[in-house]
Amino acid sequence: MSLKNRIRTFWIATLLAVGALGYSLKAYEMMTIEEIKPGMEGEWRTVISGTEVETFPLRVIGVAGHFVGPDQPVIICEAIDEKNVLSGPVAGMSGSPVFIEGKLVGAYAYGYSWPKEQAIIGVTPIHNMLPVFENKDIEVASSGTINPHWKSVELTSRDRLGEYKSVLKPLPAPLIAAGISDQTLQAFQEEFDKLGIQVMNGPGGSSMKELTGSIEAGSAVSAILMQGDFNFGATGTVTHIEGDQLLAFGHPFFQWGNVEMPLAQAEILTIVRSLPASFKLSNTGGMVGRVYQDRLTGIAAEIGQVSPMTDYSVSVEYPNFDDKNYSAKIFRHPRLSPVIGAMATMEALRGVLEYSEEQTLRVKTRVKIEGYEPIEVTDVFAGTGVESASAFQQMAIHQLISDNTFDSPPIESMEVEVEASPVTEIIYLEAVYLHQDTALAGETVNLTLQMKNHQGKRFSKEVAFKLPEEVRKERVELLVADALAVDKVEFEGFYTASNFEHILERIADLKSRDHIYVCLLRRSPGISLEGQHLAGLPPSTLTLLKNVKGLKIDKDTLRESTFEMSIPVDAEFRGSAILPLTVD
Missing domain, CATH: 2.40.10 (Thrombin, subunit H)
Structure with missing residues (x-):
């Protein structure tokens, strides 16, 4: 329907039902902005209690052209009833229809902050709103950075009265x-x-x-x-x-x-x-x-x-107290939804902090993505600030899945299961002793790990592993580390993916904090190409690949992990050490 036809008289009064709920279509005309004159009186309609729509009087002051952009005027009005003069513009009134002479003029949308004995409001003309109806069936793409046009500029410390300034701006919902x-x-x-x-x-x-x-x-x-x-x-x-x-x-x-x-x-x-x-x-x-x-x-x-939503739940088990279970539905947006979900997780976990300031949380996150098998990530968080660490890790996983450059399928559900205990369970690595400086390919290497728990009690652990047969005649590095340090070394602070499946693989490869990791690192110049690590390339091959036109090389890499073992511990493990080893 054209804009001109829309501004004509609408339907005869009708009431249609949609399930148990209806929407009301009432006959009225629309007034163009050219018809509006200063001094005209009208009314706006809104709800101030319950669900009943009430009316309130206003008077037109004038029209300001090019208000929020070219050909985007605003109608300046003032409320003339005592209640609204007292309250000033009200957030939540946004959209309240304004009528003059029984004709729809537009929407109450703007107001001055810090009003004094007056309520000046801005009305968005209805003919500027009608085009929003267009493009209803366009497929939703991943949104960019959220940036409402009215977001206030941060004030400097020199502008001490800045927060008291009164400007005409949208009344926030x-x-x-x-x-x-x-x-x-x-x-x-x-x-x-x-x-x-x-x-x-x-x-x-x-x-x-x-x-x-x-x-x-x-x-x-x-x-x-x-x-x-x-x-x-x-x-x-x-x-x-x-x-x-x-x-x-x-x-x-x-x-x-x-x-x-x-x-x-x-x-x-x-x-x-x-x-x-x-x-x-x-x-x-x-x-x-x-x-x-x-x-x-x-x-x-x-x-x-109704728009589809993601099912979210978090359950918390705590000794000697009843389990806590929470559930909600979260709308789907690549950047905001991960923040909302993590915020709910943190709030659920904050409930256990009333029992003990320091906690140990064993967390399992299960994510169901449309068209894929569920993903499970388990981890341990100990000490203070565990609710924050757990929530922000969940946010990072959610962001990897939903906010990327691929056509990501929607997350159908996210379940977070937490076992909490009122003690701090942390093991710190103090030293690593390598029993020999040199070894033969295929030979067993022995280590002694010197550690202490959160209370300061020291203990040691013997570790042995067999060198791979293919590692010979070279100097390697032996890495003993916690989950975060291993991730940092293996990915060298950099990660890329060439398809959505690579992202899921990355999440599946996340290390858990309740493990000690022993890795053998080889100096192996290579490249990261479309999410894949190509190591051990001859210099001539590296030079050739770097000069191929159109080939996207993400990063030069310096080493690869040729062996890895993990040792489970009943606590969060922290610390890392790198030792040189010569393989004959």
Whole structure:
């Protein structure tokens, strides 16, 4: 349908049902921006309690052209009722439809922070929002860095009054993490900063009752990032409904473009009045559809079809206490979803810290990827900060799977099983004694490892291994190390992959912290080519490969691991040592 036809009179009043939920189509005309004059009075419609849409009066001040870009004007209005003058612009009002003379004008979307005895608001014209309906069926691609156009510039220390400045900016759909502590949010603040996201923790989450009633212009809806025992989402307001499609917010959520994000009906608990910025406190109901466009002038959603989500669960076993089990569903996004999942894991693990400051966690993460056999990663974390180390490792695994240059299949489920104990179980490597400086190919090499536990008790362990027959007449290095040190040496701080399967292989090869690793390293110049390590190449071959046009060489490599053994220990092992060995 053309933009011109859309601005004409819409359907006769109708109510359609979608399962137990309906969406309301009411007859109204649309007013063009050329018709709007200063002094006109109208109203906006929104929910301030429960799910009932109410109306509030406003007056037009004028129109500002080229506000958020070329041909992107904003209509400047002021609220004229006492309640809204008191509260000022309210986050969560974003998308509230504005009517003048019974005609739809646009969406309440912008406001001044730190208002004083007035509520000046900016309205996104409806004709600038209607194009967001287009391209509904475009396939979602991996998103780039999240960067909402209104993200504030960080102020320098010289600008001491900077936080009190009042600027006309989009009223955020309050992005609230419910069931997540402020300590956990602070741990992930750097990750959210990279993505340009501002998050607050607060009450809210899933509604304790089934939400009823139809969705109409002015209804509250939530874009869902996580729902379950942990909740993470943003609430805004519906501007316009056309068939089974709706427009909301009046400004971008993240400005991702084509998206797949669940949409839920919402109820408003109350308006929290605040000098910097008032906001709606809300709960979410059941999923009712999906957001498929996130653009400069608003989001577009479809009622009925719901976006697929990843099933997430974490269970924690702790001696002498009841097991704790948590579950949620997480929306699928290559960069944000790993952060959300790890945040939930950390919060679940923080619950065991009330029993003991120092812990040992034995963690098993099971990931089911569409079209592949499940992947399992086990590891041990001991001491202080174990909840952080475990959560960030999970985030790294999730990022490897979802945020890469390949056409990654979706993660269907992620299960985290944790066995916790209230003691620190760490073994430190103090010294390695090699019983001989030289050995013959195929001969047994003997080592003595000198170690101590977390309490300082020293002990030793004898280790023996047989040299490979192919290693002869050369000087090698013997590496005794923990998981992190072995990974660093083997991959030389660098990893690449030529296909998705290489990524899965890399995850499967992750070392576990409850093992001692003994490796034999050979000096073997080579290259890393499309994710594969080609070692032991003659100088002439290396020169030839490096000069082949179009051949992508990732990195020169200096050595390879020709032998590896692992020794399990009942603790986290830390430390490393490299010893030279001559093989005759």
